[in-house]
Amino acid sequence: MAADSAACCPWDALPAHVQERILSRLPLTALIPVAAVSRALRRLLRSPAFHALLSQHRLDAFFLLSPRLAFHPLSRRLLQVPTSPPLDPSCPPLISSASPSFLVTADSLLRLPVLPDRSYLIAVVVPPSPSSSSSRDYTLVAVTTNGAAVRSYSLDSADPSPRWVPGAELPLPFAILGNAAVASDRSRLFVLGRGPDALLVLDLETGKWAAPPVVIPHGLTTAHLFVLDDRLFLVGGVERLGVLERVVVWQLDNDEAVGWVEVATMPSEVFTELVADRHGSFWHFQAADRMGTLCLYNAVDGRLVMFDAVDCVWTMMPRVSGLGAGESQMWFGHVLEPGVELLLGERSPCS
Numbered sequence: 001m002a003a004d005s006a007a008c009c010p011w012d013a014l015p016a017h018v019q020e021r022i023l024s025r026l027p028l029t030a031l032i033p034v035a036a037v038s039r040a041l042r043r044l045l046r047s048p049a050f051h052a053l054l055s056q057h058r059l060d061a062f063f064l065l066s067p068r069l070a071f072h073p074l075s076r077r078l079l080q081v082p083t084s085p086p087l088d089p090s091c092p093p094l095i096s097s098a099s100p101s102f103l104v105t106a107d108s109l110l111r112l113p114v115l116p117d118r119s120y121l122i123a124v125v126v127p128p129s130p131s132s133s134s135s136r137d138y139t140l141v142a143v144t145t146n147g148a149a150v151r152s153y154s155l156d157s158a159d160p161s162p163r164w165v166p167g168a169e170l171p172l173p174f175a176i177l178g179n180a181a182v183a184s185d186r187s188r189l190f191v192l193g194r195g196p197d198a199l200l201v202l203d204l205e206t207g208k209w210a211a212p213p214v215v216i217p218h219g220l221t222t223a224h225l226f227v228l229d230d231r232l233f234l235v236g237g238v239e240r241l242g243v244l245e246r247v248v249v250w251q252l253d254n255d256e257a258v259g260w261v262e263v264a265t266m267p268s269e270v271f272t273e274l275v276a277d278r279h280g281s282f283w284h285f286q287a288a289d290r291m292g293t294l295c296l297y298n299a300v301d302g303r304l305v306m307f308d309a310v311d312c313v314w315t316m317m318p319r320v321s322g323l324g325a326g327e328s329q330m331w332f333g334h335v336l337e338p339g340v341e342l343l344l345g346e347r348s349p350c351s
Contacts, residue, residue: 012040019044024053027060027074028338035343051340056099058291058310060338064331065297066323067092073293073306076317082338089327096334097126098182098227099291102138103334112140116153116164119144123180123189125204139204141189145174150193150209152202167207170200179287181225181232190225190232197223199252214259217250224287226294228309234260235287235294235307247271247285247296249307264312266305273316276301290335297332299325 011019023031023045035042044050062070062079067087072079081087093103104124115121119142126138137158144151152167175195180202182189189202197216202209216223221244223236232252237244250260266274274285274296286297294307302320307313320328 016044020050020053024050024055027057028054028340028342029060029072029074032342045343051343054340056291056337058293061101061290061293062336062338063288063290063295064093064334064336065320065328066331069323070336071295071304071306071317073295076306076315078320081336082342083336084341092330093334095121095124097124097138099337100126100128100136101290101335101337102126102136103336104140112155112157113163115142116144116166118146119153122177122191123182125182125186125189127186141180141202141204143177145176147173147175150174150177150200152207152209154204154207165207167202168209170209170211172198172211174198179224181227184227184230190227192223192225212256214252214256217248217260222284222287224289224294226289226309228292233263233309235296237285244275247274249294249309264307264309264314266307266314270305270314270316274298274303274305276303286329286332288333288335290337295332297328299329299332 023034031045035045059074062072062081064070064081065078067089068081069078070081088107091105091107093105094109096103102124104121109115121140121142123141124138125141126136137156139157140155142153142164148171150170150172153164154167155162155164172193174193177200178192178194180189180191187204189204191200191202193200197220198211199214199216200209200211217234217236217238219238219240221237221239223234226233226235234250234252236248238246238248247266248262249264251263253259253261276298286299288295288297292309294309296305296307297303302323304317304320306315306317308315
């Protein structure tokens with residue numbers, strides 16, 4: 001009878017630890033309907049032993065479009081943001097971390113020392129942690145760009161008396177710094193310097209800057225850095241005579257003399273959708289990434305494009321409607337990841 005039972009239902013014949021290993025490889029949001037299959041599966045998915053096996057999945061992300069709605073790559077739909085309490089519409093994030101997700105708002109900064117004079121935040125770095133989204137330690141990085149030099153400041157939330165610690169100065173003139181991508185080992189920040197354009201690297205241990213001799217692609221606009229498997233990528237529009245002509249993804253070669261190597265170009269039909277047929281007058285989109293999933297968003301026309309950097313595939317999503325451009329511009333660029341609270345029938349707490 002046992003053999004017949006196993007033949008009819010081979011899953012039940014697997015040892016519990018094998019079931020746990022198999023299910024732990026799935027995105028957490030894909031496990032929610034699994035919990036409704038049987039009491040045995042529900043107990044397994046809610047056990048601390050199973051939770052200890054979970055790690056962040058690259059498709060388990062919510063790309064915020066507003067405090068209420070987010071794009072979910074796994075289902076390729078707009079879903080309600082799974083947080084409790086809900087995100088405060090009056091307090092959009094200033095910056096957010098790479099995986100695991102952590103949002104920094106103006107309200108959260110009120111509990112910390114005041115930012116150094118004329119500085120602005122460029123990154124929040126969170127060490128790897130279990131899938132639970134409980135409170136975490138983090139490091140904030142701020143910079144000043146006075147037109148003659150760049151200086152960084154860091155603040156460690158784990159310090160009993162947090163304070164802004166100044167780093168070394170980089171004696172190069174930049175109008176502003178763009179987005180920052182954190183290295184996989186959390187040791188460095190890769191930052192885009194704008195006006196003039198350059199790649200900068202900040203050592204988070206020493207606070208020292210470096211400017212590798214890497215030439216930024218010509219005509220670059222709306223640029224965004226991201227890291228995947230210890231490799232640095234750059235996505236951006238390429239313009240000529242002030243007109244955006246195409247969107248390209250580059251990878252930084254290990255040989256700095258080679259520099260940026262083009263690895264993908266947005267197909268023309270996808271590009272036409274992204275710019276909403278406004279060739280010659282469209283110039284700006286926003287970008288957000290999480291573990292190799294990249295989203296480009298035209299908030300004015302509600303156009304959303306997803307790029308899977310693992311499989312090098314571009315996908316045009318259905319048009320986003322019912323959201324104001326101003327609101328979504330403030331919220332897009334930040335990504336939340338669900339915690340094990342979803343398996344317990346709860347919503348993930350806000351960071």
